[in-house]
Amino acid sequence: MMKRLFSLLLMLAALPAWANLNVFATVPEWASLVREIGGDKVKVYSATNAFQDPHRIEAKPSLLAQARQANLLVAAGADLEIGWLPLVIRDSGNSAIQAGRPGYFEAANYVSRLEVPTVLDRAHGDVHAAGNPHIHLDPRNVLKVGEALAARMAELDAPNAAAYQAAYKLFAGKWQAAIGRWEKEAAGLRGVPVLVHHSSFVYLSAWLGLKEVGMLEPKPGVEPSSGHLGSLLARQQSAPAKMILRTAYNQEGPSQWIAGKTGIPAVLLPYTVGGTNEAKDLFGLFDDTLQRLQKAVR
Amino acid sequence: MHKPFAMAALLAASCGAQAATDSDLAAIRSQIDEMKKTYEQRIASLEQKLAQAESHKGESKAVPVATQSPAPETVPANRAGTPASSFNPEVSLILQGQYKDMKNGAGRGITGFIPAGGHDHGSGAIEGINKRGFSVDHTELVFAANIDPNWRGQAIIAAVDGKAEVEEAWFQSLGIGHGIGLKGGRFRSGIGYLNEQHPHTWDFADAPLMYQAMFGTEGGYAQDGIQLKWLAPTPLFLEFGAEFGRGANFPGSDRNKNGSGGGAVFAHLGGDVGEANNWRAGLSYLKTSARERESVFRDVGGLEAQGFFAGDSATWLADFVWKWAPNGNPKYQNFKFQSEYFVRREDGNMTCKDENAVGNACAAEVTGTYRTRQSGWYAQGIYQFTPNWRAGLRYEQLDSGTRDFGINAANLAVDAYKPKKSTAMVDYSWSEFSRVRLQFAQDKSMQGVTENQITMQYIMSLGAHGAHKF
Numbered sequence: 001m002m003k004r005l006f007s008l009l010l011m012l013a014a015l016p017a018w019a020n021l022n023v024f025a026t027v028p029e030w031a032s033l034v035r036e037i038g039g040d041k042v043k044v045y046s047a048t049n050a051f052q053d054p055h056r057i058e059a060k061p062s063l064l065a066q067a068r069q070a071n072l073l074v075a076a077g078a079d080l081e082i083g084w085l086p087l088v089i090r091d092s093g094n095s096a097i098q099a100g101r102p103g104y105f106e107a108a109n110y111v112s113r114l115e116v117p118t119v120l121d122r123a124h125g126d127v128h129a130a131g132n133p134h135i136h137l138d139p140r141n142v143l144k145v146g147e148a149l150a151a152r153m154a155e156l157d158a159p160n161a162a163a164y165q166a167a168y169k170l171f172a173g174k175w176q177a178a179i180g181r182w183e184k185e186a187a188g189l190r191g192v193p194v195l196v197h198h199s200s201f202v203y204l205s206a207w208l209g210l211k212e213v214g215m216l217e218p219k220p221g222v223e224p225s226s227g228h229l230g231s232l233l234a235r236q237q238s239a240p241a242k243m244i245l246r247t248a249y250n251q252e253g254p255s256q257w258i259a260g261k262t263g264i265p266a267v268l269l270p271y272t273v274g275g276t277n278e279a280k281d282l283f284g285l286f287d288d289t290l291q292r293l294q295k296a297v298r
Numbered sequence: 299m300h301k302p303f304a305m306a307a308l309l310a311a312s313c314g315a316q317a318a319t320d321s322d323l324a325a326i327r328s329q330i331d332e333m334k335k336t337y338e339q340r341i342a343s344l345e346q347k348l349a350q351a352e353s354h355k356g357e358s359k360a361v362p363v364a365t366q367s368p369a370p371e372t373v374p375a376n377r378a379g380t381p382a383s384s385f386n387p388e389v390s391l392i393l394q395g396q397y398k399d400m401k402n403g404a405g406r407g408i409t410g411f412i413p414a415g416g417h418d419h420g421s422g423a424i425e426g427i428n429k430r431g432f433s434v435d436h437t438e439l440v441f442a443a444n445i446d447p448n449w450r451g452q453a454i455i456a457a458v459d460g461k462a463e464v465e466e467a468w469f470q471s472l473g474i475g476h477g478i479g480l481k482g483g484r485f486r487s488g489i490g491y492l493n494e495q496h497p498h499t500w501d502f503a504d505a506p507l508m509y510q511a512m513f514g515t516e517g518g519y520a521q522d523g524i525q526l527k528w529l530a531p532t533p534l535f536l537e538f539g540a541e542f543g544r545g546a547n548f549p550g551s552d553r554n555k556n557g558s559g560g561g562a563v564f565a566h567l568g569g570d571v572g573e574a575n576n577w578r579a580g581l582s583y584l585k586t587s588a589r590e591r592e593s594v595f596r597d598v599g600g601l602e603a604q605g606f607f608a609g610d611s612a613t614w615l616a617d618f619v620w621k622w623a624p625n626g627n628p629k630y631q632n633f634k635f636q637s638e639y640f641v642r643r644e645d646g647n648m649t650c651k652d653e654n655a656v657g658n659a660c661a662a663e664v665t666g667t668y669r670t671r672q673s674g675w676y677a678q679g680i681y682q683f684t685p686n687w688r689a690g691l692r693y694e695q696l697d698s699g700t701r702d703f704g705i706n707a708a709n710l711a712v713d714a715y716k717p718k719k720s721t722a723m724v725d726y727s728w729s730e731f732s733r734v735r736l737q738f739a740q741d742k743s744m745q746g747v748t749e750n751q752i753t754m755q756y757i758m759s760l761g762a763h764g765a766h767k768f
Contacts, residue, residue, distance in 0.1 A: 049573060049625065049626065051573075051624075051625035051626070051627055052626050053629045055629075056628060056629040057628075058576075058621075058628065058768050059765060059766075060568070060570070060621075061566070061568025061578050061768060062568070062569050062570040062576065064535055065529070065532065065533060065534060065535040065536070065569070066533075068530075069531050079763070083763060083766075084765055085765075086765050087765040087767065090472065090479075091527075092529065093474070093475065093477035093479045093527065093528070093529045094475060094477070095472065095473045095474060095475030098472045099444075100447055101447075122729075122760075125729075126729065126730065221729060221730070222728070223685045249625075249627055
């Protein structure tokens with residue numbers, strides 16, 4: 001009985017995978033980008049969804065099982081997944097995706113990072129030594145990561161290299177055009193003061209010229225406290241913000257509280273692919289983000 | 299400078315073959331514009347840098363960058379933010395201490411079970427089992443780093459009142475592939491669920507009675523040896539492991555011997571049910587052999603006697619964990635249920651002695667057969683209802699089962715008892731790195747004694763972000 005089960009398992013293992021590249025992406029935005037570049041030549045698994053805080057995932061059994069079979073692991077990097085990903089990689093028994101191998105890709109390595117701390121001290125909260133890891137909300141970063149990712153996918157799956165490069169070029173063209181459109185649409189957002197729940201929107205703000213005047217978390221990774229929210233409320237007199245931004249995985253309570261006291265809108269942004277019904281892919285993510293921001297600023 | 303033009307040419311060539319639509323052309327144009335812009339920016343910034351370098355030539359001090367500038371600081375692409383060092387390990391320090399309120403229990407132990415390492419007094423006493431009031435029970439120093447592309451190493455030094463011991467010191471493979479993982483050194487065994495977890499990750503201030511009965515108050519079995527694991531390439535998590543080692547720890551004993559003194563095998567199965575639920579189940583088997591394993595007994599007259607066991611000890615463990623979090627996001631709210639069961643058989647001979655010459659029934663050494671079959675289990679649930687607060691309940695019960703002492707049954711007291719304990723806890727975490735816990739337990743692990751224990755505990759983690767197991 002055991003022997004038959006075992007041989008069945010071995011047979012399953014030996015079956016040729018229908019996809020050429022088996023990709024394990026830690027977050028939905030990079031899973032989406034892999035899909036744009038890889039099309040039907042890749043099988044993509046996203047370790048998290050838009051409602052999960054990527055900082056706080058556990059190295060659960062399903063993640064180990066998926067990482068075991070991946071040819072390429074795409075991480076956000078800059079320590080975003082430090083609480084769980086190193087363990088998943090080590091315990092996967094998969095030599096291809098270990099850090100330093102071609103099968104290990106960290107998106108944050110290919111862009112200029114913001115908020116790189118000069119002092120590392122947990123008294124400042126759970127700060128990431130390598131800078132703010134939420135890089136994808138500047139669409140120009142998506143392009144840089146895409147270029148590097150296409151090259152990596154081409155390296156790992158040489159027979160399809162041309163297809164990956166062509167798909168990336170097609171995507172890049174459309175993406176450039178979209179950036180032009182988004183920038184035109186968002187002109188009115190320049191200089192608008194905003195409050196944010198967590199420092200998840202730094203790149204979006206830098207790109208659009210939003211002015212972050214306060215954070216609901218007293219320190220990154222520390223939950224909003226009533227005292228801190230009170231001080232934000234007091235600051236609203238001298239430096240009023242126009243809206244409060246949060247992701248789909250942040251609790252809505254603190255934003256709603258400020259909104260109720262000040263009358264400014266609490267805005268949920270999709271943050272990543274799948275965060276709202278409209279954010280079905282990367283294009284939808286930015287279309288919807290801008291729409292929600294514009295609606296709030298009106 | 300040739301690169302943008304070459305790329306533009308390539309782009310034009312690749313798109314020329316297709317029927318170019320207006321939007322495609324617009325896209326290409328904007329892309330070329332973007333490229334021009336970025337290259338112009340790069341050249342401008344390089345020129346600026348050059349000018350700066352020239353103007354600062356000869357200056358020894360770096361000019362501080364204005365921090366109030368509207369553009370935040372950035373790190374250039376492709377460069378890690380950490381300084382270069384030939385040895386740059388992840389270092390963390392765990393501070394753990396408590397205040398404990400309980401009875402002054404002489405002869406504290408678990409009725410019907412042989413305690414690992416004797417009992418609370420005399421030689422071979424169990425460290426700290428009877429410590430009341432304030433105490434620093436555990437200070438752990440952890441070093442970990444990749445050794446080279448193929449290996450990773452970790453050492454945990456635990457400091458407990460006046461002595462430091464190597465709790466774990468192992469290396470682990472990174473590059474074997476095919477789902478194979480190899481670990482060597484001193485490590486917490488992969489048997490059971492809680493066994494691999496360090497005290498600072500426990501949900502309660504103490505180990506379950508089950509673990510204390512199996513392995514002593516440290517609540518875990520560690521092995522000096524090697525561990526081999528294989529993760530199956532299946533969508534369902536399926537892992538097999540085997541360990542061989544010295545087997546020096548209870549229920550085994552240390553001795554001068556070639557070969558392996560203890561071994562274990564285990565299998566784990568796990569997966570997701572929807573987005574919100576994850577589970578893992580495991581089955582493990584631990585086999586150790588003992589020579590001259592000393593334990594303290596009571597003779598039929600209530601005097602202390604020493605028993606020396608030689609034989610085999612075989613333990614089966616079954617474990618199960620279920621975790622729930624809304625949308626799979628455990629940050630704000632989550633629930634964890636875990637339960638483990640064990641059954642242990644020991645088979646061999648025992649010599650009863652009167653080492654301290656107290657005049658017990660074994661004044662003349664008596665050697666007889668020794669056979670036991672004992673079992674136990676615990677179940678616990680932990681609910682995190684806000685990001686900061688958690689509350690939990692644990693119930694546990696052991697069964698002293700069959701205890702056949704052979705001819706020593708005439709000399710030693712053979713207790714039959716079912717120790718029970720109920721525990722409730724609530725803890726508060728300011729962040730992932732700091733936690734205080736209040737625990738209340740009703741302990742009926744000693745026959746005829748119902749003890750209420752109150753524990754107030756803190757756990758503080760400094761340094762590197764250690765990733766914790768599922």
